[in-house]
Amino acid sequence: MKRYKEILIKTTPESNDIISGLLWQLDISGITENDNSLTVFIESSKKSGKEEIETILIEAVKNEIINSYELFEEEFEDKNWNEEYEKKVRVIEVTDKIVIKPSFKEYKKKDGQIIIAIDPKMSFGTGEHETTKLVLQFLEKYICKNDVVMDIGSGTGVLAIASVYLGAQKAIGIDNDEWCLLNGIENVKMNNLEDNVEIRLEEISQTTENDFDLIVANINKHILLEIAGNIRLKIKKTGKLILSGLLISDKKEILDLYTHLGFKLIDQSEMGEWICLVFTVEN
Secondary structure, X not given: OOEEEXXXXXXXXXXXXXXXXXXXXXXXXXXXXXXXXXXEEEEOOOOOOHHHHHHHHHHHHHOOOOOEXXXXXXXXXXXXXXXXXHHHOOOEEOOOOEEEXXXXXXXXXXXXXXXXXXXXXXXXXXXXXXXXXXXXXXXXXXXXXXXXXXXXXXXXXXXXXXXXXXXXXEEEEEEOOHHHHHHHHHHHHHOOOOOOXXXXXXXXXXXXXXXXXXXXXXXXXXXXXXXXXXXXXXXXXXXXXXXXXXXXXXXXXXXXXXXXXXXXXXXXXXXXXXEEEEEEEOO
């Protein structure tokens, strides 16, 4: 008899985007983001299970990505895991203007709205997480017509896609995860933006283009500290930088380094325990 497992993961602090990315290296079937947790779906034919997930979470604790975690496992018979998975995915009205929806959900568009289609096979970057919402709100505020945008750690490609919908001429999304490459390309095609959005498998140090009008990075503090110098080299003298994936407690460390590199903080917003920072180049 066919079976599948649902494994609920709660972390402190809640780090759905980052943990989702780590979990996709396993042989699993799907992930959905809940308000304060993740649900991992594993078909009976898959090799991974609770032990493999726990190994990744232990490593996340060691690397100070999270402080602690809880796991809850249930096993089901004769249920369609994909149907259950899709039931949990919802349409997200991020702002009055920006809406993110999976292709299999119906939504009646209102006047002036931008509908971004994202199938959440990769989960992170579906619009559920506070940091994604914060970045999208600032993209709506700061994107200028014909901007060239770089999205670092692009995941599903939602931020790169949103940038073009909001007026950017071109967006390049980079990620070092092959799953993100495949899922990002799929979502770009679904939004018919192949001419304007490019998703690449690369690190920022490998990106040949410079002079980006706007750079956005929704990734964890450790990576933002590590790549700060590369970001400075890639951005225009008149450019803007949006950083998130940050806890409120991370602000000082990020601000100290980026200010030292010639960035000036011009805006910020908080949601729950998360913060998003907007910079311009000062010198």
